[in-house]
Amino acid sequence: xxxxxxxxxxxxxxxxxxxxxxxxxxxxxxxxxxxRKKTIADGLEAADRAVRDLELAQNKAVDQLKExxxxxxxxxxxxxxxxxxxxxxxKDKAREEGDRLIVSAQAEIEQESNKAREELRTxxxxxxxAGAEKILERSISEEDxxxxxxxxxxxx
Amino acid sequence: xxxxxxxxxxxxxxxxxxxxYGQHADGTWGLAHSGEEAAQMGFWALNVxxxxxxxxxxxxxxxxxxxxxxxxxxxxxxxxxxxxxMIVDFVDENVKGxxxxxxxxxxxxALTIFVxxxxxxxxxxVPIDFLPKLGEVFGLHFLKVVPSTDVNITMGxxxxxxSVVIFFSIKQKGLGGFAAELAFHPFGKFGLPIxxxxxxxxxxxxxxxxxxxxxxxxxxxEMIFILIALLPFWIQWALSVPWAIFHILIIVLxxxxxxxxxxxxxxxxxxxx
Numbered sequence: 001x002x003x004x005x006x007x008x009x010x011x012x013x014x015x016x017x018x019x020x021x022x023x024x025x026x027x028x029x030x031x032x033x034x035x036r037k038k039t040i041a042d043g044l045e046a047a048d049r050a051v052r053d054l055e056l057a058q059n060k061a062v063d064q065l066k067e068x069x070x071x072x073x074x075x076x077x078x079x080x081x082x083x084x085x086x087x088x089x090x091k092d093k094a095r096e097e098g099d100r101l102i103v104s105a106q107a108e109i110e111q112e113s114n115k116a117r118e119e120l121r122t123x124x125x126x127x128x129x130a131g132a133e134k135i136l137e138r139s140i141s142e143e144d145x146x147x148x149x150x151x152x153x154x155x156x
Numbered sequence: 157x158x159x160x161x162x163x164x165x166x167x168x169x170x171x172x173x174x175x176x177y178g179q180h181a182d183g184t185w186g187l188a189h190s191g192e193e194a195a196q197m198g199f200w201a202l203n204v205x206x207x208x209x210x211x212x213x214x215x216x217x218x219x220x221x222x223x224x225x226x227x228x229x230x231x232x233x234x235x236x237x238x239x240x241x242m243i244v245d246f247v248d249e250n251v252k253g254x255x256x257x258x259x260x261x262x263x264x265x266a267l268t269i270f271v272x273x274x275x276x277x278x279x280x281x282v283p284i285d286f287l288p289k290l291g292e293v294f295g296l297h298f299l300k301v302v303p304s305t306d307v308n309i310t311m312g313x314x315x316x317x318x319s320v321v322i323f324f325s326i327k328q329k330g331l332g333g334f335a336a337e338l339a340f341h342p343f344g345k346f347g348l349p350i351x352x353x354x355x356x357x358x359x360x361x362x363x364x365x366x367x368x369x370x371x372x373x374x375x376x377x378e379m380i381f382i383l384i385a386l387l388p389f390w391i392q393w394a395l396s397v398p399w400a401i402f403h404i405l406i407i408v409l410x411x412x413x414x415x416x417x418x419x420x421x422x423x424x425x426x427x428x429x
Contacts, residue, residue, distance in 0.1 A: 002195050004178070010210065010312025011319075017214050018316075022264035026219070026402065028225035029244045030263075035230040104272040113350060 125153030166388050171284070171382050174306065175205040175291075175298040189297060199381040205296075210303035213275040221271070243271060247415065253402050254419045257426040265320065265422075266415050269313065276303040277374055281400055281407070283357055284381045304374040304410075307367070314367030317418050321362070366417055375401050406407035 129149045136145075169191065176194035178201025180187050187204070188194035194201065224240040233241055247267045254264055279302045291299035303309045325332045334391075338355040339348055377399075384395045 004201040006308035032228040132320040
């Protein structure tokens, strides 16, 4: 239990160990630990950011899908309208065409009947003239009575 | 001891005697053959055993930590690095918790103190007769295995810490500021002599309590192990095992206390009152 030079030896070795620790041990270790802490913190932050980004992207995708659906529905609606309008239009056209055909046919019929009537009239007049001629063959010359026959024919 | 019929007193004295190297009374240099002879060697003698163990442990500590520090990776740490980092982190947190100034010295010093003192204390758990008997084979009469049961070792540490504290006190506050702190506290300038007396006692109490606390605890623990070793061999385990388990707590606690007090004294050196 004597105090002796051991105490000095201990002081010296302690100083050397502290110096050594300060120079070669502590900075390397604490530096690596700090760096790792930073890396881990960065990693966690990146993961958080990725989760947020994913959520954002999902929301966007849902929005886009909804928009596309609406657009598609609008296009279909439009097409339907267009189709029905086309059908309606062609129906109208057909009806018009039909009407036109009817009108022209009627006009032709009218014309034909007029023509027939005219013909008939001339033939009747000729017939009547022939009849009258036969009756009046001897007394009446054809030239003298032509105006009367024409007037009769016009009255028919 | 070579004699078969050793008394308890001899056994205890033998275990408490350092292997001391110094100058004999007749002027020659060599190892002391008894406690009295060692005492006669005066100051210029060396406790080869405790100092040797302390130095060896310190070197192992530095070697291991330096190896880890050299190969340190910022990625996933391996087993040894993990262990070292755990200790470094523990010390670092303690320093940051108690010391709020910038200093490059304090954290490495706290680490050195904690690990070194812990290793010196752990030597206490080596079975009490194992290394001394081994030493006898190599012709060493005495072998004190636990460095922290040598007052020279603990006081050496405490005085080193004390010098660092004084150095930083003067560096931070100037010589005048340091002197003023001793002279004008706690009774103002009119109580100067009393202040000086009280503060100097206070100042000197720091290293003495620091060193003697560690020494006392470990010395007492070692003493109990020696006393247990005097019992018949078939019953020793019943006492030595519980005491060793309890002592694990003391060992870590004393190393921790030494470190914490060092940090606190350093913080006081940096703080302005």
